[in-house]
Amino acid sequence: MFNLNSLQRNKTIKYGVPMLLLVVGGSFGLREFAQIRYDAQKIRKRLDPSLEAKVNPQKQAVILEEEYEKLKEIHLDEWKNIRGPRPWEDSREYQEQQRKNLSKTD
Template sequence: MGPLSRSKTLKYGVPMLLLIVGGSFGLREFTQVRYDVQKVKRKIDPGLEAQLSKNKDKITVESEYQKLQERNFDDWVNIRGPRPWEDSKTYQEQLRKT
């Protein structure tokens, strides 16, 4: 048993330092896997992507606004959902009749 084996720095400090540095590299690898998986999930089939982009051009804010202007909201009634203790079917039917 030499003086190096009795040193607290070698006994506790070096393993702690290795744990911190090794943990840092380990966390980097795990987070990189996470981002790689997200990148793979975002990829879409090129045919489907082309079809989606083609349909996206047809819908505009102006066309949706025109649809809303054509609707008649004067006779619209707000019907709330039932409470947990109320029967949903009978309550909604009762509100629709009034």
């Protein structure tokens, strides 16, 4: 009887242990709820491949031969490097100047 009364008056047992249980138990509970959320997102993102091809046509496989043919059509020998305006330069004025220089060289 003496031990039970002294334990009930002890502040560590009365307030510390429940707080510790709440913190530790809360972290485990939060982990479980977060895992449920992430599992639900995985299921929602997973689609049938044929349906995904209809929904997202951009994600279709790129055929290398087709891309090579597109690059062959572009005339890379006629390409000229034009630098952009500096932050302290007026961009419209600089673009007009570049266009004039291009038309002179053509």
